[in-house]
Amino acid sequence: MDLTPRQAEILDFIVRHLAERGAPPTRAEIVTAFGFRSPTAAEDHLRALARKGAIELRAGTSRGIRVLDAALPGAAGEAANEPIPDGIPLVGRVAAGMPMLATESVEAHYKLDRTLFHPAPDFLLRVQGWSMRDAGILPGDLLAVKRTPIAENGQIVVARIGDEVTVKRFERRGAIVRLLAANPDFAPMRIDLEREELVIEGRAVGLIRDGGFSLA
Amino acid sequence: MDLTPRQAEILDFIVRHLAERGAPPTRAEIVTAFGFRSPTAAEDHLRALARKGAIELRAGTSRGIRVLDAALPGAAGEAANEPIPDGIPLVGRVAAGMPMLATESVEAHYKLDRTLFHPAPDFLLRVQGWSMRDAGILPGDLLAVKRTPIAENGQIVVARIGDEVTVKRFERRGAIVRLLAANPDFAPMRIDLEREELVIEGRAVGLIRDGGFSLA
């Protein structure tokens, strides 16, 4: 990584700011903290830190600075040698027409033990709504998804119909696909493959839930 | 503190946002996450949370939301800065009288991103049986557990009664504790603390499921 002393100071300030005030600093805050006279000084430092992998910058986002684990004190030895995969991406809102793993829609990366899921997932997707309740898939859960365009009957898939991404149980009979919810309150979706387009984005291979045990 | 369910959802979202993206959300981000049509909805919720002491708002500051420790589950707060252990142990068969984390009963270690669960869990436990079905906890799931001897009403706990380890929703009224299943087929367990011994091993803070989406 190899930061210059000045860059280390800036990074240190960001980490302290985060701990003390609960959010990363803005360019302006860096400017006043260091007595700069131009926002570009802060901007340049941030770019340098991002380039060196100490932080991640989110374009167009206020306080869009993310301190990467590798930069945190206590980070294990220099990762320079080992090609550590940088984790499984959490895919956020998926824009119309955009491929699922477009970088713009990746909200975070999680380092997960690969042996946890079988097969290894390609991305995580946050579940919205109660439609898969009876399959133990609740809103807020992260669904681990293996990318694959093929699905077999009975599998839980991530499908896309036009702009809408949905998680459902897959069932195909000839040219008619039915996407079944695991909740009697939701009607099955019926897609005629000869008329409508259905894209299978992948298959659910696992699930992660953080807390959220508030509801029965 | 006493938040309404909706307020708790908002707070939960803020905490998750903070963990996933490294900064608190803006009003606009809350709006899109919850599907509101007006920024005021988010504003009002933030004001309510601030009034109730769950968060602190910094006027005129973007993402000026600070989650107060008192609001964090387990109030463990510093989870993000803890040294990385060599993984979270998966506790297997628990022998009678043995402490939960006895090395003999540890079956595996999984390396997990610490920002995935709040607070950070101390061990994983394989769920047996369908008694928590309606809470989205299915047999075979790995329950992430934070060790703590205290539980609050409504929380899902890992409890031990004699030799038996069980996962249930906790409810205490005076000296009477009821352990409630999330499945009408299972009767609540009733424990009189003055007569029987009940050990709370910890609180459920998350869940991991590998595949197992075979049942509806």
Place this chain on the structure above:
DNA sequence: TTGTCGGCTGTATAAAAACACAGTCTTTTC
């Protein structure tokens, strides 16, 4: 019945913040 609270919609607007462009002056590094 008249509040007050919770949970919203809808419209504005001022301030905060990101970030581009154009330079200057060192210090490294090839």
Place this chain on the structure above:
DNA sequence: GAAAAGACTGTGTTTTTATACAGCCGACAA
């Protein structure tokens, strides 16, 4: 000895973001 990196100054412009104002509706308490 020239190019590249580092550490800045100075001046905008465009988005984001916070937040005010004016309501609506249902629940619940005095």
